[in-house]
Amino acid sequence: MAMPHPLPDPLVERIAERFRALGEPLRIRIVEHLMAGEATVQDLTQALGTSQQNISKHLRVLANASIVGRRRDGSFAYYRIVDAGVTQLCEQVCGTVQQEVAELSAAIRGRR
């Protein structure tokens, strides 16, 4: 896809919004959890050890960034990842960070 330069302001703002949505540990956890498949608010609340309201709020941020989607079934709301690229994104950043950690620990080992 062609990338205009400089990027128009609204596009930059939208890009920043997407990154910001992934810039909170709890939301990373939510995405990590949803990678295994759909989950209800309740599932996430129990798995991540915080309040249901808090999860709801973070899910809304992720939904506004078009990262997750909702499906209603009865009294439950099922959330899932709708942006296929996010998985790739997380894995890539995770890989970079892990490599960083590996280099750090290697440096520490080499130092002593």
Place this chain on the structure above:
Amino acid sequence: MAMPHPLPDPLVERIAERFRALGEPLRIRIVEHLMAGEATVQDLTQALGTSQQNISKHLRVLANASIVGRRRDGSFAYYRIVDAGVTQLCEQVCGTVQQEVAELSAAIRGRR
């Protein structure tokens, strides 16, 4: 690279930090600018229309996230992108956002 589940807390925090570093329009602009090659603080200040202090501060955030690196030559400090993955990252998110925009405008065209 293998991905442990659940991810250890410090790793999640570090991942979030990297995303957060890219969650600011001005920093996206800086990265966009650096994709064309090295630049001094002065270059960025003039190109992005803000203060030198502000640029310096944002560069530090990017440096702490291991996204950019410094090189000193004379009295100038040259910044460059050191995390090769960031280019990919930005292009991917940019692509997703552009696709989103395309779908939106298509929907608007179809509606009238």
Place this chain on the structure above:
DNA sequence: CAACTTAACTACCGATCGGTTGTATGGTTG
């Protein structure tokens, strides 16, 4: 149907954090 329970969403509050601007200071280089 009425009463209750459960699941989820929303609104508000206080605290904290981040971004911007401005000023000032210190360090380094030529």
Place this chain on the structure above:
DNA sequence: CAACCATACAACCGATCGGTAGTTAAGTTG
């Protein structure tokens, strides 16, 4: 010294996080 950069601080503003509480919607029970 002059130019360039980094850092620190204050002030202001807006955004965000977590919690409390209230609301809505769906399911369940009598």
